[in-house]
Amino acid sequence: MQTFYHQTSSLLHRLNPLSKILATVPALLFVALTTDPWVPLAFLGLTTITILIAGQIPLTRFIRIVGPLLLLTLSFLLLSPLMVREELMSHSPVFFQLGPLTVYQAGVLYGLSLALRIAAILLLSVLFTFTTDPADFIRALVQQWKVPYKIGYSALAAFRFVPMLQNNLRIIQAAHKIRGISHKRGPRAWYDQVRRYLIPLLSIAIRQAERTALAMDGRAFGSMSTRTYYKQYCFASRDYLFIASYWLICLLLVLIIWRVGLLGQLVFLQTM
Incomplete structure (x- = not known):
């Protein structure tokens, strides 16, 4: 989405x-x-x-x-x-x-x-x-169809990882290009590229997940059975x-x- x-x-x-x-x-x-x-x-x-x-x-x-x-x-x-x-x-x-x-x-x-x-x-x-917008869809599910907000906002946080990882991948590719790493074609070159991108992306994803978890804990996420909403949805x-x-x-x-x-x-x- x-x-x-x-x-x-x-x-x-x-x-x-x-x-x-x-x-x-x-x-x-x-x-x-x-x-x-x-x-x-x-x-x-x-x-x-x-x-x-x-x-x-x-x-x-x-x-x-x-x-x-x-x-x-x-x-x-x-x-x-x-x-x-x-x-x-x-x-x-x-x-x-x-x-x-x-x-x-x-x-x-x-x-x-x-x-x-x-x-x-x-x-x-x-x-x-x-x-x-995926965020609007999840908020509407939580407010109107009574999906537990713990599940809804966890899915919303997961949706945010996709564009973040895409942006970080472009940054890593630009950094490799500046350092003169060639992008050859073929199965061997594709395997080498995946190996070079995998470790930085994995470390960035783990760091971002830790920050998201700390931010949710700092806001007492899940401590209350109900919550208020900045944007209300109705038919x-x-x-x-x-x-x-x-x-x-x-x-x-x-x-x-x-x-x-x-x-x-x-x-x-x-x-x-």
């Missing part, structure tokens, strides 16, 4: 973090239970528009973050037709045949549906991480309006797909 988060003052950024979970989780579960390619494709379009317009995420950053994730789904499209048993697909027309390798049309459609479904789930998750009218609007748009998309006869069966119905 710390890596994906893009800070701006968009509508999605001003919402309560929990409202975005309540809005997207039902859609995510429905996409996970569908087998046709049309529902994931529709949710891919809806989520992309929501991120770019309501979230005001720059197109270049969206492509840089989401592009590699979506490319991973191509592996499901390529491998799924080869992993399905032939007797289950033998009734389908042959898509192509290369020597002993036979790929059926039904297997290709299954792989396409699986790839689109995974891509839609990833994009729905990215909608939340693009527009939600405002805009949060309820966003949840209702998102659910309504998702329902309209599903109804349109169903009316034109493209809505496939659910997975649990197929297994009955």
